[in-house]
Amino acid sequence: MGDGPTDTRHHRKPGRVPPHPGDASITLQPSDRADEIGVLERELAEMQREIRHSLVQNTRLAALGASMSRVNHDLRNSLASAMVVSDSLAQSExxxxxKVTPRLMAAIDRAVNLCSQTLDYARSREPELHPERFDLRTLVSDVLDFVTPPPDAEIRWDIGIDPxxxxxxxxxxxFRVLLNLAGNAAAAMPEGGTLRFRAERGGGWVSIDIADEGTGIPPKAQETLFEPFMPGSGKGTGLGLAIAKELMRAHGGDIKLMETSDRGTRFRLRLPDRG
Ligand SMILES: Nc1ncnc2c1ncn2[C@@H]1O[C@H](COP(=O)(O)OP(=O)(O)OP(=O)(O)O)[C@@H](O)[C@H]1O
Ligand SMILES: [Mg+2]
Known part of the structure; x- marks a missing residue:
C-alpha cells in the first residue's frame, strides 16, 4: 500500500469531498470573480444548465418513445385493415x-409514414431521406387539400409558385414540413385570411416562404419555437416545428422564422438547390 491512486487522498483539504468526474448531481456555483476564471466559471455553469435541460428533454423523448411504440402497433393494425378495404374499393366500377380511392390510399400511406417518422423522432433516429425531383406547386396544392381550417374561418390560398x-x-x-407550417398558419387565422406561398432559387439555394395573416407568435413562445413539446394554447403536441427543423436540417437546409407580428407570420424554408 502507499503507492498508487489512493495516495492522492492525502493531498485533499480535510472535509472536502472532490466531485467524481462526470457527476452531474453537483451544481457548479460560479464566483463573482471579474477575471477570465470568473468568465470561465459562469460559462461552465451555463453549459451545465443547458446540458441538464437537454437531458430532461431526452428523458421525455424516451418516455414518449415507449408509449408511442404501443400506440404505433395498434395504429398500424388499423391502417392495415383500412388498406385492405381501400384496395377492394379500387376494384369498384x-x-x-x-375518383376518391387514390386520395384515400395516399392518405393511408401518409398515415403509415407519419407513424414511423414520429417513432423515429421519439427514438431520435436520423430521418432517412429518399430525394426525388418533383413539382413544388403541385406538392403545395396537395398539402392544402389536407389542411383543416378553423371552424367558420374563410382561408384563401395564394400559391405564387410557377408550375x-x-x-x-x-x-x-x-409534404410533412409544409403540412405542419400550413396547419399552424391556418390555426393562427381563426377570423380567416390569406396564406401565401412563394418560392425562388438563387445562390445555390431554393427558398420557400410561407406567410399568413394570423395572430403572430408571442416573444416568449419564439424562444422555444423549434424545441419539441412546446405547443401554444392550441390542441397540438408541439412537435411539428421541431420535426420540420430536423427534416430541413437532414436535407442540408433550414427553417427560420422571418417575421411575426399581430398582422401575421412568415417562415422561410431553405433547401440546397439540386434542381
Ligand atoms: N404561423 C403561426 N402563427 C402563430 N403561431 C404559430 C404559428 N406557427 C406556430 N405557432 C405557434 O407555435 C406553436 C408550436 O408549433 P408546432 O407546430 O411546433 O406545434 P403544434 O402545432 O402546437 O403541435 P403539432 O404540430 O405537434 O400538432 C403552436 O402551437 C403555435 O402556438
Ligand atoms: Mg403544428
Missing part, C-alpha cells in the same frame, strides 16, 4: 369511388 418549379428533395418529408 363506380366512377365516384374510382414547373422543380425541387429535388424527399417529397414525403417536404
Amino acid at each position: 363506380d366512377p365516384q369511388v374510382q 414547373g418549379f422543380v425541387v429535388v428533395a424527399d417529397k414525403n418529408q417536404m
Whole structure:
C-alpha cells in the first residue's frame, strides 16, 4: 500500500469531498470573480444548465418513445385493415369511388409514414431521406387539400409558385414540413385570411416562404419555437416545428422564422438547390 491512486487522498483539504468526474448531481456555483476564471466559471455553469435541460428533454423523448411504440402497433393494425378495404374499393366500377380511392390510399400511406417518422423522432433516429425531383406547386396544392381550417374561418390560398418549379428533395418529408407550417398558419387565422406561398432559387439555394395573416407568435413562445413539446394554447403536441427543423436540417437546409407580428407570420424554408 502507499503507492498508487489512493495516495492522492492525502493531498485533499480535510472535509472536502472532490466531485467524481462526470457527476452531474453537483451544481457548479460560479464566483463573482471579474477575471477570465470568473468568465470561465459562469460559462461552465451555463453549459451545465443547458446540458441538464437537454437531458430532461431526452428523458421525455424516451418516455414518449415507449408509449408511442404501443400506440404505433395498434395504429398500424388499423391502417392495415383500412388498406385492405381501400384496395377492394379500387376494384369498384363506380366512377365516384374510382375518383376518391387514390386520395384515400395516399392518405393511408401518409398515415403509415407519419407513424414511423414520429417513432423515429421519439427514438431520435436520423430521418432517412429518399430525394426525388418533383413539382413544388403541385406538392403545395396537395398539402392544402389536407389542411383543416378553423371552424367558420374563410382561408384563401395564394400559391405564387410557377408550375414547373422543380425541387429535388424527399417529397414525403417536404409534404410533412409544409403540412405542419400550413396547419399552424391556418390555426393562427381563426377570423380567416390569406396564406401565401412563394418560392425562388438563387445562390445555390431554393427558398420557400410561407406567410399568413394570423395572430403572430408571442416573444416568449419564439424562444422555444423549434424545441419539441412546446405547443401554444392550441390542441397540438408541439412537435411539428421541431420535426420540420430536423427534416430541413437532414436535407442540408433550414427553417427560420422571418417575421411575426399581430398582422401575421412568415417562415422561410431553405433547401440546397439540386434542381
Ligand atoms: N404561423 C403561426 N402563427 C402563430 N403561431 C404559430 C404559428 N406557427 C406556430 N405557432 C405557434 O407555435 C406553436 C408550436 O408549433 P408546432 O407546430 O411546433 O406545434 P403544434 O402545432 O402546437 O403541435 P403539432 O404540430 O405537434 O400538432 C403552436 O402551437 C403555435 O402556438
Ligand atoms: Mg403544428
